[in-house]
Structures are given as structure tokens and as C-alpha cells.
Amino acid sequence: MKHGIAQDGLTSTTCIGLFLAAPSIPVPIVRAGLYLARSLGFFWLARRLTRRGLRIICYHGFAVAEEYKYRSTLFVRGEFFRKRVEYLKRKGYPILALQDALAALAVDRLPPCATVITMDDGWRGVYTVGLPIIRELNIPVTVYVTTYYVENRIPVYTVTVSYLFWRAAAQRVDLPRGIGAFDLRHEAEIAEEVVQKFGAELPPAERLEFLRELAKALDVSFDEIEGEQLFRVMDEQQLRGLAAAGIDIQLHSHRHNWPLYDQKMVESEIDENRRFLQRIVSRPLQHFCYPSGVYGPHQAEWLARLGVKSATTIDPGLNYIDTSPFALRRLVDGGPVSDIEFAAEMTGFMELVRSLRRWLSARRTQRAGAGMNSSGPGQPSLPCGKGGA
Ligand SMILES: [Zn+2]
Structure with missing residues (x-):
């Protein structure tokens, strides 16, 4: 599900699924397979084969406290990030500024990896x-x-709500303002949905008050959350810094x-965002x-008209000279991504695995299409080339 911040706040992305070869294979088996692939030299080979691809x-x-235990992709620990960067430096991945990398990518002059x-x-926490x-x-x-939320100084509503439900130890809750009573053993998801919807309609100050009431109803200390300044985005002064x-x-x-399809809304989102940041950034x-990560290819033209030169997604993968600058792929990193999975992504091994899977899936589709074509009169056939490589 994709949500807006005013209604639902920042949505976390889970990365582990992006890194694994197949979600149905248990993680320990995938990791064992990756260690084996590395020991057989496939990581080394993949890095050579994909060296022209830009890794973003x-x-x-x-994490400013222990909220990484709640969402370890949304909030990474400082030491985790340091280890990652040290790994990149040690393994010789040149770290470039975004605009420099995109300029070099456009003329195919990127340094390897x-x-x-x-x-x-x-x-x-940034x-x-x-x-x-x-x-x-x-x-x-x-x-x-x-x-x-830079403008409206309250914790990000949706993430805070979700955290409160995650922390709740009670089995039942009477939600504040009479919006419902729920058995949290079976109905926690429904209860959270009700709260998210209710808060979406409230102005910021009211929303903060409602969060306090909700925390009390769930028996979680809101003072602790505020004391640690959890789930806040940077204020203007921090952004300036x-x-x-x-x-x-x-x-x-x-x-x-x-x-996806409301061009006016898209324009106003960019305009407001840009107007606000222009006061801070030169x-x-x-x-x-x-x-x-929600986007459609038709939005490239809208963005170009708004003076935007690139847009990143959370589609996993590397970027080459023929990748649309409005659909740049990224590798989402965070707590659930083990060192071996990170290495598999950075070397390009996972990129090759994904390409192989796409190719196999296309072949299966083609075969199914051929099978349907030969299965007798009256059978519909798949459009020519559908699913092709
Ligand atoms: Zn976001």
C-alpha cells in the first residue's frame, strides 16, 4: 500500500524481499547459496560483468534510540551505516555525488562500480x-x-501510530474519542487502520493531542517518545546545518x-516542496x-516540465546509460540486509540473478503462449512477444 504523508505519513519500505532471489526460499538457504556463490568466484565475475552499472x-x-528494533530498515543504527561505507571504501566502490554520477552515466564515463x-x-537522525x-x-x-512535517512540528503521524500499536502490551483497547474498541490479539490491524483514517482528517495540533490520547489508551509512554524525539523529521535549522x-x-x-494520474496534484507537491526547500538550500x-517508490512512466514528462532532471525509485537494480533518468533503480539497505546480501547486491550478482529469472520467466510465458496456440481452434493466444526478453 502506498500512502500520502498528510493522510498516512511516511511509509517504510521493506528491503529484504528486494534482495532475495525468491521470497519462497527460506532466508538461511538463500544466504548459504550466496556464500557458496561468492566462494566459487561468481561475485568477482558479476562485479566485472556489471562494472558499468551505477549503484544507488x-x-x-x-535510529536515535531503540526504534531500529521496530523498523530496522527505516531507522538504521549509526554503526551499521559506518560499517557499510567502510566496506564500500575497502572494496574500492567509488562513492560519487548524485549529480556527478548522473552526468557521467549520461555519457557512459562512470568509473567502474x-x-x-x-x-x-x-x-x-540523519x-x-x-x-x-x-x-x-x-x-x-x-x-x-x-x-x-518540517513545517508542522509533530512526530510523523502514521509511523508513530504504527509504533504505538507495536509497543502495546494490552490485549484490548478502547480507542480515544469513542472511535472503537478492539481485541488486539485478533483485530490490531483493523484498529490501526481506524486510527490512521481518523488522524488523516485532523489538523496537526489536534493530531498531536490524539497521539497522546492513543498512547495512553495503549498504555505506552508518550513522554518517552517525545523525550527521545522519535519519529521527527529535521527542523529548518537542522536542514540548514x-x-x-x-x-x-x-x-x-x-x-x-x-x-499516479493527478497531474495537478503532482505539480503542487513539487512546487510546495521546492518553494519550502529554496528558503534553505542554495x-x-x-x-x-x-x-x-510509486511512479508511472508517463510522469517523466510531467517532471521534466517541472525542471526535474532525475527521479529515483525503489525498483531494485543497477543503472546503465539506457536507464531512464526518471526511473533510476536503487538498492534499499537496512537492518534486515545481511553483509552477504549487501555484497551480493553491490557486486551485481543479484542483478544477474534477477536478469536470469526474468529471462526464464519470459521463456515460460513464450512456451505457454506456444502451447495455447497449438491447443486447438478457438483458444485465445497471447499477444506476440508478450513477456519476451
Ligand atoms: Zn519517503
Whole structure:
């Protein structure tokens, strides 16, 4: 499901499924297979074969307390990130600034295995935890910032609600304001849905008050959440500090809201986002990240008209000279991604596995099509070339 920030807030992305060869294979078996592939030299070979592909890594926030236990992709620990960057440096992956990498990609002049690091949303931990590490390791980073919660200083509603339900120890809850009573052993999902919908209609100050009431109903300390400043995005001053430190700040829509077919809404999301960030950032704002990775190919033209030069997705994969700059693929990293899975992605091994799977699937489709064609009169046939490589 994809949601807008004003209604539903920032949506986390789960990455593990993107990294695995097949979701039905148990993770330990996949990992064992990856270790075997590496020991047989397939990682080395994959890196050579895919060296011209641009790797764009996607992070989100940094844990400021123990919220990584709740969503370890949305909030990575500082040490986790440091280890990753040290790995990239040790293994000789050149880390480039986004605009430099895209300029080089357009003329096919990238250094081998060029890598870009991006971070989505503009979570507060990027400033308080991430920035000192980024400075120390001296790497270029692009942060895509969504601005609704920079303007309205409350914790991100949807993520906070979801966290409160995750923390709740009670078996039953009477939701505040008489919006329902639920048995959390069987109806937690429905209860959360009701709360998300209810809050979407509230103005920001009311929403904060409602979060307090909800925390009380679920017997979770809201003071603790506020004390640790959990689920907050950066404020204007922190964004200024980030920009002053040389971090590239770019567009991510104002409300984290990105309808597929409403061009006017898309324009206003970019306009509001850009107008807000222009007060903070002096560099051109021309790179964009689709909220929750939702996009359609028809939107490339809309974005180009708005002065946007590139847009990143969460489609897994590497980027080559023929990749649309409005559908750039990324590798989503975070807590659930083990070191061997990260290495498999960075070397391009997983990219080759995905290509092989696509090819096998296309062959199966073609065979099925041929089978249907020869199965007798009156049988519908698949359109010519459908699913072809
Ligand atoms: Zn986002």
C-alpha cells in the first residue's frame, strides 16, 4: 500500500524481499547459496560483468534510540551505516555525488562500480546521528526531503501510530474519542487502520493531542517518545546545518503524496516542496525521489516540465546509460540486509540473478503462449512477444 504523508505519513519500505532471489526460499538457504556463490568466484565475475552499472543505495533514517528494533530498515543504527561505507571504501566502490554520477552515466564515463548514497524523507537522525559519520568518512550524500512535517512540528503521524500499536502490551483497547474498541490479539490491524483514517482528517495540533490520547489508551509512554524525539523529521535549522555541511538536499514532495494520474496534484507537491526547500538550500533543486517508490512512466514528462532532471525509485537494480533518468533503480539497505546480501547486491550478482529469472520467466510465458496456440481452434493466444526478453 502506498500512502500520502498528510493522510498516512511516511511509509517504510521493506528491503529484504528486494534482495532475495525468491521470497519462497527460506532466508538461511538463500544466504548459504550466496556464500557458496561468492566462494566459487561468481561475485568477482558479476562485479566485472556489471562494472558499468551505477549503484544507488537507499537509506532512510538513523535510529536515535531503540526504534531500529521496530523498523530496522527505516531507522538504521549509526554503526551499521559506518560499517557499510567502510566496506564500500575497502572494496574500492567509488562513492560519487548524485549529480556527478548522473552526468557521467549520461555519457557512459562512470568509473567502474560507481556508487551513490541517498537517504529518503529527512529524518531527524540523519542530522543528529548520520551527519557526524558522513563528515568523518568524507562521503557525498543526497538527502531527499519531504517538507510537511518540517513545517508542522509533530512526530510523523502514521509511523508513530504504527509504533504505538507495536509497543502495546494490552490485549484490548478502547480507542480515544469513542472511535472503537478492539481485541488486539485478533483485530490490531483493523484498529490501526481506524486510527490512521481518523488522524488523516485532523489538523496537526489536534493530531498531536490524539497521539497522546492513543498512547495512553495503549498504555505506552508518550513522554518517552517525545523525550527521545522519535519519529521527527529535521527542523529548518537542522536542514540548514546539513546543507552547510555540503550535503545535497533534494526533492521528495511536500506531503509524501504522489498520485499516479493527478497531474495537478503532482505539480503542487513539487512546487510546495521546492518553494519550502529554496528558503534553505542554495543549490538547484532538480533531483527527485518518488514517495514510497510509486511512479508511472508517463510522469517523466510531467517532471521534466517541472525542471526535474532525475527521479529515483525503489525498483531494485543497477543503472546503465539506457536507464531512464526518471526511473533510476536503487538498492534499499537496512537492518534486515545481511553483509552477504549487501555484497551480493553491490557486486551485481543479484542483478544477474534477477536478469536470469526474468529471462526464464519470459521463456515460460513464450512456451505457454506456444502451447495455447497449438491447443486447438478457438483458444485465445497471447499477444506476440508478450513477456519476451
Ligand atoms: Zn519517503
